[in-house]
Amino acid sequence: MMVLSLFDRFSTATHWLLASGIFALTLTALLLLKALAARQLERLRALHDYGFLAYLRELVSSTRISFLVAVAVLAGLTQLALPDRNQKWLQYAFVIIFVLQAALWGNRALSVWLDRSFQSHKASNPSGVTHLLVVGLVLRILLWVVALLMVLDNLGFNITTLVASLGIGGVAVALAVQNILGDLFSSVSIALDKPFVIGDFIVVGNYMGTVEYVGLKTTRLRSLGGEQIIISNTELLKERIRNYKRMEERRVAFQFGIAYETEVEDVERVPGLVREIVLGSGELVRFDRAHFMAYGESALQFEVVYFMLTDNFNKYMDVQQKINLGILRELRRHGIAFARPTRVVHMAEYARTGDANVSGARSLPAQAAGPAPEMLRHGRRQ
Incomplete structure (x- = not known):
């Protein structure tokens, strides 16, 4: 019996020594692997700054020593026959450490994505930065909630009741702040769909102005009169939005009338005169048509259509003024009178x-x- 007891003690000591050796070797290998991976990723970043390398660098740098120690301990314990109770607690500890480490990896990857998105939106769409903050906050909350639920589930807790309680509470909160949440989701929709950005001139219902700020609840316009118009994001998306900043070209149609006493030859000459005037008004103009359109109540009606190849309203008005003056000058030169409302009374x-x-x-x-x-x-x- 004494020999068997000594043999058991020797065997146990051997297993503990073997487990300790495996633990030390595993931890050393993992630390060396982390350092080597970090060094290689830095060298690759200096040579080629690929986008995915940023994610890999953050994943390596966010790997905690506690996680590596837990992996090494788990490798060493495979050589020991522990009681079921101890194995159970070790399993719980490892699950907690692994889930937290996975959550840290996800949080770092999310941070890299947000940073890269900030840089890309800073110049093109400054308002998108605000919405990215909201998106990042929501995603982080979801990430840590899922991690917490996974830990509780692996620890043996019944999370079904907890999830149901959270669902009921969420519904109650959503009903209480549904207007605020509606504006919040509308701002996210504006950020993702981009119907307009800061600096665009838009018309919404009876309001028009330049977009100055897109917030979580409201959007602010600077009207032509100078005052600031504040519109709820939810109400804004319910209206039809006309974005003049994205207009590639402007179609212009206008009419004028000449007197009925005008000779037929002069009437036939008018479309050609107008065509030459429009074509000579600048390089940003594309002539479409000019026609004797109809017999008006007191005038022979002409319609002219052309396109402005720019969205600049001031340039459009300059061209229209030039065309109007040209038509006035040419018609007077040819003795063609503009029509005026008249009435003949026979007495x-x-x-x-x-x-x-x-x-x-x-x-x-x-x-x-x-x-x-x-x-x-x-x-x-x-």
């Missing part, structure tokens, strides 16, 4: 007798009587 019987009570004659107010009777006798226009 032949009144002009002959001078009696306002003659049957069939119309009685007009003094201010509408117009020129002298001798002018009306000849059918002159007023």
